[in-house]
Amino acid sequence: xxxxxxxxxxxxxxxxxxxxxxxxxxxxxxxxxxxxxxxxxxxxxxxxxxxxxxxxxxxxxxxxxxxxxxxxxxxxxxxxxxxxxxxxxxxxxxxxxxxxxxxxxxxxxxxxxxxxxxxxxxxxxxxxxxxxxxxxxxxxxxxxxxxxxxxxxxxxxxxxxxxxxxxxxxxxxxxxxxxxxxxxxxxxxxxxxxxxxxxxxxxxxxxxxxxxxxxxxxxxxxxxxxxxxxxxxxxxxxxxxxxxxxxxxxx
Numbered sequence: 001x002x003x004x005x006x007x008x009x010x011x012x013x014x015x016x017x018x019x020x021x022x023x024x025x026x027x028x029x030x031x032x033x034x035x036x037x038x039x040x041x042x043x044x045x046x047x048x049x050x051x052x053x054x055x056x057x058x059x060x061x062x063x064x065x066x067x068x069x070x071x072x073x074x075x076x077x078x079x080x081x082x083x084x085x086x087x088x089x090x091x092x093x094x095x096x097x098x099x100x101x102x103x104x105x106x107x108x109x110x111x112x113x114x115x116x117x118x119x120x121x122x123x124x125x126x127x128x129x130x131x132x133x134x135x136x137x138x139x140x141x142x143x144x145x146x147x148x149x150x151x152x153x154x155x156x157x158x159x160x161x162x163x164x165x166x167x168x169x170x171x172x173x174x175x176x177x178x179x180x181x182x183x184x185x186x187x188x189x190x191x192x193x194x195x196x197x198x199x200x201x202x203x204x205x206x207x208x209x210x211x212x213x214x215x216x217x218x219x220x221x222x223x224x225x226x227x228x229x230x231x232x233x234x235x236x237x238x239x240x241x242x243x244x245x246x247x248x249x250x251x
Contacts, residue, residue, distance in 0.1 A: 113163035142172030
């Protein structure tokens with residue numbers, strides 16, 4: 001799998017280099033790559049709020065928008081952040097269309113998704129967490145529409161963990177990206193079959209590169225029992241942001 005990834009990155013103009021054996025911390029890197037004063041963070045797929053709280057502890061002056069479409073999870077999220085005036089929560093899903101859509105509620109709510117569970121997901125993950133219990137309707141909105149409606153000037157960090165629909169959310173942010181309103185994207189990329197219709201690693205890489213983003217680094221590698229890469233997190237930055245950071249650090 002390592003060789004496959006190396007060839008894939010070379011195809012897109014990247015070379016994998018082993019800088020050191022210590023796994024990098026995605027949140028520390030986001031602090032390094034971001035101005036810590038008065039930033040705006042979108043936590044999309046916030047679930048019960050653990051990442052929202054982590055961002056809130058790292059970025060003391062941030063305004064955080066957290067999105068969770070599944071109402072029971074949203075209620076926990078709302079309770080967890082109730083003492084913080086700088087965090088705003090929304091019981092809605094971001095997607096490539098504004099309206100309503102079917103939503104799969106699974107045995108583990110952390111695996112809930114707009115996408116249907118893939119029949120081979122059990123082999124990829126070795127458990128029944130993705131088994132669907134019920135299908136409900138949820139509200140959706142594009143990032144472009146949300147930004148317009150709420151008059152948001154910029155998003156310094158866009159975190160996406162939406163169980164296979166990250167590609168659609170990025171497509172729904174095309175206008176905002178063209179207007180340079182989004183600086184950094186931190187997202188989960190699922191490799192092994194988990195949801196029907198999930199985009200492949202190279203499709204996500206190409207989409208972001210075509211929109212002016214450069215891959216900064218990979219984090220939180222997850223493997224099957226056979227050693228196959230099944231999921232990874234990634235940071236993408238605007239080319240300008242990336243090279244400004246490198247120059248400022250003297251790299």
